[in-house]
Amino acid sequence: MLRPTIKTVLIGLGLAAASAAAAFAQVDFSRYVAIGDSLTAGFTSGGLVETSQANSYPALIHRQATGGDTGFEQPLVTPPGLPAVFQLVSLSPLTIRPTPGQGQPANATLPRPYNNLGIPGATVHDILNTTSGGIYDLILRNPAFHNTTDIQQALSLQPTFVTVWIGNNDALNAATSGIVDDQHLTPAAQFDAEYKALLGAIAQNSSAKIAVALIPDVTTIPFVTTIPPVVVNPATNKPVIVGGNPVFLIGPKGQLGPGDHVLLTAQAELAQGIGIPVQLGGKGTPLTDNVVLDAGETATITARIAAYNSTIRAAAGTVGAAVVDTNALLHQLAISGIDIGGIEFTSAFLTGGVFSYDGVHPTAFGYAYVANAFIAAINAKFAVKIPPVSYSPYIFGLTPLPSPAIAGIASVPAFSSAALDSLGRLFSWPQPAAAPPPPPQKNHGRHRH
Amino acid sequence: MLRALGALVLGALVAQPMLAAGFGLFEQGAKAQGMAGAFTAQADDPSLLFHNAGGLGFVTKTDTAVSLTYFKGTTATFRGAAPFPGSSARGEQNLINQPTPQLYFVSPINQTWKWGIGVDTPFGLTTDWKNPNSFAGRFLSTKAAIRAFDVNPTIGWQATPTLGIGFGAIARFSDLELKRNQAAINPFTLRVADVAHVDLKADLKEGYGWNVGLLEKFSDRFSVGLSYRSKIKVNYTGDARLNQIVTGFPQFDAAVAAQTPFGKNLPVKTSIDFPDMASLGLAFGLTPNLLLETDANWTGWSSFNTINIDFPRGDLPNATIPARWKNVYNYRAGLRWTASPSSQWRIGYVYDQTPQPEEAVNPLLPDADRNGFAIGYGWTGTHKLDLALSYIDFKSRTRLRSFPDDGDFFGTYKTRALILGAMFTW
Numbered sequence: 001m002l003r004p005t006i007k008t009v010l011i012g013l014g015l016a017a018a019s020a021a022a023a024f025a026q027v028d029f030s031r032y033v034a035i036g037d038s039l040t041a042g043f044t045s046g047g048l049v050e051t052s053q054a055n056s057y058p059a060l061i062h063r064q065a066t067g068g069d070t071g072f073e074q075p076l077v078t079p080p081g082l083p084a085v086f087q088l089v090s091l092s093p094l095t096i097r098p099t100p101g102q103g104q105p106a107n108a109t110l111p112r113p114y115n116n117l118g119i120p121g122a123t124v125h126d127i128l129n130t131t132s133g134g135i136y137d138l139i140l141r142n143p144a145f146h147n148t149t150d151i152q153q154a155l156s157l158q159p160t161f162v163t164v165w166i167g168n169n170d171a172l173n174a175a176t177s178g179i180v181d182d183q184h185l186t187p188a189a190q191f192d193a194e195y196k197a198l199l200g201a202i203a204q205n206s207s208a209k210i211a212v213a214l215i216p217d218v219t220t221i222p223f224v225t226t227i228p229p230v231v232v233n234p235a236t237n238k239p240v241i242v243g244g245n246p247v248f249l250i251g252p253k254g255q256l257g258p259g260d261h262v263l264l265t266a267q268a269e270l271a272q273g274i275g276i277p278v279q280l281g282g283k284g285t286p287l288t289d290n291v292v293l294d295a296g297e298t299a300t301i302t303a304r305i306a307a308y309n310s311t312i313r314a315a316a317g318t319v320g321a322a323v324v325d326t327n328a329l330l331h332q333l334a335i336s337g338i339d340i341g342g343i344e345f346t347s348a349f350l351t352g353g354v355f356s357y358d359g360v361h362p363t364a365f366g367y368a369y370v371a372n373a374f375i376a377a378i379n380a381k382f383a384v385k386i387p388p389v390s391y392s393p394y395i396f397g398l399t400p401l402p403s404p405a406i407a408g409i410a411s412v413p414a415f416s417s418a419a420l421d422s423l424g425r426l427f428s429w430p431q432p433a434a435a436p437p438p439p440p441q442k443n444h445g446r447h448r449h
Numbered sequence: 450m451l452r453a454l455g456a457l458v459l460g461a462l463v464a465q466p467m468l469a470a471g472f473g474l475f476e477q478g479a480k481a482q483g484m485a486g487a488f489t490a491q492a493d494d495p496s497l498l499f500h501n502a503g504g505l506g507f508v509t510k511t512d513t514a515v516s517l518t519y520f521k522g523t524t525a526t527f528r529g530a531a532p533f534p535g536s537s538a539r540g541e542q543n544l545i546n547q548p549t550p551q552l553y554f555v556s557p558i559n560q561t562w563k564w565g566i567g568v569d570t571p572f573g574l575t576t577d578w579k580n581p582n583s584f585a586g587r588f589l590s591t592k593a594a595i596r597a598f599d600v601n602p603t604i605g606w607q608a609t610p611t612l613g614i615g616f617g618a619i620a621r622f623s624d625l626e627l628k629r630n631q632a633a634i635n636p637f638t639l640r641v642a643d644v645a646h647v648d649l650k651a652d653l654k655e656g657y658g659w660n661v662g663l664l665e666k667f668s669d670r671f672s673v674g675l676s677y678r679s680k681i682k683v684n685y686t687g688d689a690r691l692n693q694i695v696t697g698f699p700q701f702d703a704a705v706a707a708q709t710p711f712g713k714n715l716p717v718k719t720s721i722d723f724p725d726m727a728s729l730g731l732a733f734g735l736t737p738n739l740l741l742e743t744d745a746n747w748t749g750w751s752s753f754n755t756i757n758i759d760f761p762r763g764d765l766p767n768a769t770i771p772a773r774w775k776n777v778y779n780y781r782a783g784l785r786w787t788a789s790p791s792s793q794w795r796i797g798y799v800y801d802q803t804p805q806p807e808e809a810v811n812p813l814l815p816d817a818d819r820n821g822f823a824i825g826y827g828w829t830g831t832h833k834l835d836l837a838l839s840y841i842d843f844k845s846r847t848r849l850r851s852f853p854d855d856g857d858f859f860g861t862y863k864t865r866a867l868i869l870g871a872m873f874t875w
Contacts, residue, residue, distance in 0.1 A: 088636055088637050090700060091636060091637075091700040091701065091704055092700060092703075092704075338856075339855070339856025339857070340532075340533050340856055340857050340858075341533050341534060341585065341586060341588055341589060341856060341857065341858040342586070342587075342588030342589040342629065342632065342856060342858070343588050343632040343641050343856075344632075345634075350634070350636035350639075351633070351634050351636060352634065353634040353639065353640075353641065356639060357639075363639045364639075365639075368532075372532055387531055388531045388532040389531065389532055390531040390532055390533070390534075390535030390536065390537075391531075391532050391533040391534075391535070392533065392534050392535045392537075392538065392585070393535075395533070395640065395641045396640060396641055397638065397640045
């Protein structure tokens with residue numbers, strides 16, 4: 001049951017979309033399933049919350065293709081989300097912290113698998129193998145669904161259309177942890193085998209048309225790029241210049257260089273003077289390895305993503321899937337930005353308009369942009385005319401603005417300790433609050449909603 | 450002194466429409482206007498100074514003409530499309546309602562040499578969107594105005610009894626104004642906020658060029674005219690001014706204010722390469738009282754490639770507004786019926802190609818192919834009075850595609866206008 005505000009928004013958007021008419025003469029979205037991770041789930045600002053889920057890119061694609069939301073079910077979570085979404089409390093000092101409270105599942109009794117099977121934190125391996133634990137219990141709801149995996153639940157819906165955007169966490173875990181090993185960065189051979197198995201399973205067990213998305217270069221997201229590798233004067237927010245040059249921070253392997261990245265999670269250490277030379281008022285001790293992504297690690301991740309994308313393209317070619325080049329989209333954002341009606345959107349943290357407060361996941365506009373990239377690829381591949389999503393509600397706001405009175409709280413680090421904790425746990429999920437179990441399933445996998 | 454005179458003239462031209470392709474204005478005399486501008490091979494009234502200086506060679510007496518062209522917009526709307534600004538977005542311009550004057554003087558020096566001077570307004574542009582703080586295209590443009598007029602002294606030479614040649618110098622005076630809103634992402638909402646009004650005003654400046662015309666009257670029934678006006682570059686200087694729009698988020702407003710030079714006049718430089726124009730006209734006397742003229746006009750709009758706005762003091766980053774216009778033709782046909790020695794009726798049609806490619810269509814200057822229909826009447830007695838009425842129908846212009854270097858702003862523009870011309874010659 002949607003909350004009234006969400007319902008109002010959806011009705012409004014549904015009316016707008018209805019004028020575009022359903023455009024599925026050759027693509028059937030009557031049983032559309034989205035497979036993926038947090039990006040598919042509609043995760044934003046460190047949490048999963050229905051205000052964002054209602055406009056996840058799969059929800060937007062379905063709305064544009066069918067003219068409404070009927071038949072597309074998601075594992076909605078009430079505000080303030082699970083975990084609670086971040087809010088910006090103050091710009092000076094920069095303070096971001098979780099919204100107080102915790103959301104609850106709002107659609108947990110649905111007697112069939114969800115259409116949006118995006119699982120925050122999931123890798124390709126997880127889609128094929130994982131059935132429970134943490135956020136999986138919110139979305140897969142096992143054992144009520146017979147301990148089935150994400151892909152099994154997807155196929156049980158006998159989908160007519162499937163989108164697959166998975167593999168981001170196979171690279172992102174390394175980028176956000178600063179640790180580049182086989183545990184955090186899936187080996188290319190493993191990715192190749194598992195991804196092809198995933199698409200093969202869909203193609204062999206359904207007649208669904210498929211659209212897949214590439215993996216963007218996660219080393220260009222604000223989580224990785226926002227903090228420069230040099231000492232910054234907090235008063236001016238500009239690099240400290242000594243002898244005409246900026247002073248690089250101290251990393252785990254010594255002084256950092258121009259190609260090294262300091263992760264958003266380094267805020268707490270920097271606030272304590274860690275990583276800053278003694279002569280500039282710091283402790284002179286190195287930043288820990290898990291808040292630094294050095295140039296070599298960055299190059300390794302970028303190269304691995306290229307290998308993943310080669311696999312995705314090849315697999316997509318085999319099953320006749322449309323391919324969405326999300327890698328190119330993020331590259332454009334990072335390099336030149338995008339211009340929408342004289343408004344410049346970039347990959348900058350807080351001011352770019354595309355990434356939310358966690359520095360990883362999109363804003364409402366970002367998700368609408370992704371949805372239109374999917375729609376364009378689907379239209380081109382399958383010769384249909386699904387109308388694009390209108391950006392205006394996502395650029396200017398779906399709901400009235402909240403009171404600006406939240407600004408002004410002082411004397412806390414850039415990310416509050418709770419926010420930092422949540423950032424650190426972005427990919428290791430808390431158990432959802434006790435959710436009512438779904439009713440006993442009948443004709444499991446035979447629903448046609 | 451000349452610039453002060455120019456300022457006075459431009460002051461009278463509060464706004465100018467864009468009613469020939471691009472922002473050209475071809476309605477510079479009521480006689481020619483009545484035949485939709487198909488006049489290059491006639492050029493037989495003082496507006497020849499604009500239409501074809503070759504006609505000056507055939508001038509046999511001193512004539513002075515005062516002309517007024519009154520532009521009345523009837524439609525200037527925008528209907529949005531997805532993805533931005535979306536199908537519910539609408540826009541409407543403040544309609545043009547503006548007279549522009551022209552002044553011509555021609556006189557023989559002797560039987561062979563003649564001279565004349567004209568003041569006309571061959572270019573002008575105004576797009577002025579209503580509700581500028583809510584119009585969806587406000588981050589591209591809320592108002593754009595280019596005003597220009599020419600002072601055009603000309604020498605004519607009757608080279609043979611049937612051939613007239615004219616050569617003129619052109620001083621073009623122009624100023625411009627651009628207004629829009631500035632957007633920024635409000636980090637407290639992660640939504641777009643209007644943070645500033647941007648108003649750029651360039652002072653009156655001048656550029657120089659030349660024109661040449663040729664008119665050959667092969668017989669009483671057939672004449673050919675050729676006319677060319679050169680490209681003219683006007684370099685502008687002026688000021689940009691940014692005024693803050695308070696969003697209600699004090700920290701955000703303070704951060705924006707700290708990074709933006711609000712409330713100051715920021716020196717700017719810019720320039721416009723006004724295009725060269727060439728016309729070929731053929732006039733046929735179908736009967737002693739009925740004349741048909743057909744013209745083809747070429748305009749070198751590829752000169753209007755970008756508008757570069759430079760801040761020489763580095764107050765703000767330099768900006769480039771892409772245009773990427775193309776060279777285009779328009780085609781005109783006019784019919785003239787001499788009902789009596791004192792009475793003449795005229796009709797005309799023009800098809801005018803837009804030089805603007807789809808990627809450059811936006812609220813700053815939404816251009817379109819257009820059809821124009823004209824009717825005119827001329828009375829000749831002790832003096833002359835010419836009247837004309839034109840209806841200009843712009844084709845609907847739609848942008849629905851993305852281009853790599855041009856921001857997305859999708860939708861359809863529709864414009865219509867009436868033009869009333871009157872010229873009194875004595």
